Amino acid sequence: MSSKRETPLRVAVLASGRGSNLQAIIDAIEAGQAKAKIVAVISNKKDAAALERARKHGLPDLFVDPKPFAGRPDGREAYDRALLEVLEKNDVDLVLLAGYMKIVTAVLVNAYANRMMNIHPSLLPAFPGLDVQKKAIEWGCKLSGCTVHFVTEGVDEGPIIIQAAVPILDNDTPETLAARILVQEHKIYPCAVQLFAEGRLRVEGRHVFIDGA
Ligand code: GRF
DSSP, X not given: OOOOOSSOEEEEEEOSSOOHHHHHHHHHHHTTXXXXXXXXXXXXXTTOHHHHHHHHTTOOEEXXXXXXXXXXXXXXXXXXXXXXXXXXXXXXXXXXXXXXXXOOOHHHHHHTTTSEEEEESSOTTSSOSSSHHHHHHHHTOSEEEEEEEEOOSSTTOSOEEEEEEEEOOTTOOXXXXXXXXXXXXXXXXXXXXXXXXXXXXXXXXXXXXXXXO
């Protein structure tokens, strides 16, 4: 899939909310720990804090309004075509979903097959979807964590790149558990970006092999 490269990897981040994972990636790039360049931060929410973070770091930010696409039978695909145009115009190599609260369609998934990642706050395949910290506590799990995976059409189903585990404590609330998981998210997402930038991720079916690991 990706090969060794001379120029920095061109990354776009799609985010809908507070953007702490975006921040972790910005910080890793600025610290030289991830050899990449963020060429676009895109949101479907006008007031997403992620866009503000991008502006603070002088990164191009863009709000793509979903409203004009709503109600059309092909609205979700049409929205993704608009995103794809931006990604292609910016020569984006890798797309990162970071708290992007919109299901991506085949339009983006196919154009960026094995070149689009997502971070999810559970140890997939346990607890895909929403409210996953609450579900893990309710289930009585002793461990939870986070997963970086490539994006396929099934929500939270793509090949797993990296996972990190954390304990679930007896007195945990969804909020305390989410905070413990988030610390790990901020470590493994930049790490996955760097592995991709180094051309070390090899996908075979459901398996992602890390060359030289
Ligand atoms: C994170 O918990 C991530 O795993 C999930 O959405 C949350 C986004 O947080 N997909 P942030 O916007 O990166 O702070």
